[in-house]
């Protein structure tokens with residue numbers, strides 16, 4: 001007879017076990033907190049007064065947007081050819097479960113990225129994934145991709161990955177291919193089972209970016225990346241002047257003077273004065289009632305951080321006033 005654990009619809013209702021003192025989720029079958037070494041746990045609640053360090057891993061950019069703790073299960077979605085699988089090599093998985101490719105091209109992809117090659121295992125059914133995971137003692141584990149299974153099996157595989165991460169106190173990453181049309185609502189719900197969801201796709205100018213659309217550990221946000229020399233992943237260089245456009249949690253860099261910008265007035269002013277430099281960013285609109293002649297959006301601090309994270313120098317109306325004196 002099947003236990004509750006085998007029923008995907010019931011599994012999400014079971015409350016996790018947390019360290020009472022630091023709030024770290026406990027894998028099943030441990031007697032000591034993996035983060036603070038405390039011995040007290042409670043089911044479904046904690047009073048995390050102790051701060052623990054180093055329990056989140058930061059991978060190379062563009063992954064640095066997502067501090068990734070042990071037991072963390074992440075999904076990465078994107079259209080065909082968006083670079084999802086290549087991005088997955090950067091977390092240096094020890095095990096790669098593939099429903100899409102033979103081991104040979106997977107190995108070639110890792111060698112091209114100059115990352116350690118994982119053990120590659122072909123899987124075609126949820127039962128095969130379950131068997132493979134039962135033999136894996138240490139992660140990270142990637143499954144590429146959930147969408148190649150039928151919907152029912154994809155749901156089961158998603159839960160198997162989540163359970164493996166908890167039980168082994170390690171990281172898992174699940175790839176999902178999304179197509180612009182024909183995806184059933186069932187598939188679209190799968191990414192949200194995970195602790196964090198990453199979208200890979202172009203920004204409004206067609207530049208490659210990852211978008212953290214949900215994260216239990218950090219804010220949402222965006223980071224640009226490129227396929228550089230030899231097909232390696234790198235960061236683009238931003239050589240123009242940009243306004244930071246878009247909504248909070250989903251910004252993009254809008255090159256000046258391309259049309260459609262809302263926040264490019266300071267750049268335009270500097271340009272007419274012959275003072276606009278490359279490699280800068282700004283977000284300001286003309287307002288003659290302001291002492292500086294401009295106002296900045298309320299979330300200017302976040303827009304500034306986004307620009308600076310991409311190596312740009314921020315210019316604000318105040319700098320410009322000082323420059324004039």
Ligand SMILES: [Zn+2]
Nearest residue numbers: 019022033036
């Ligand atoms: Zn603890």
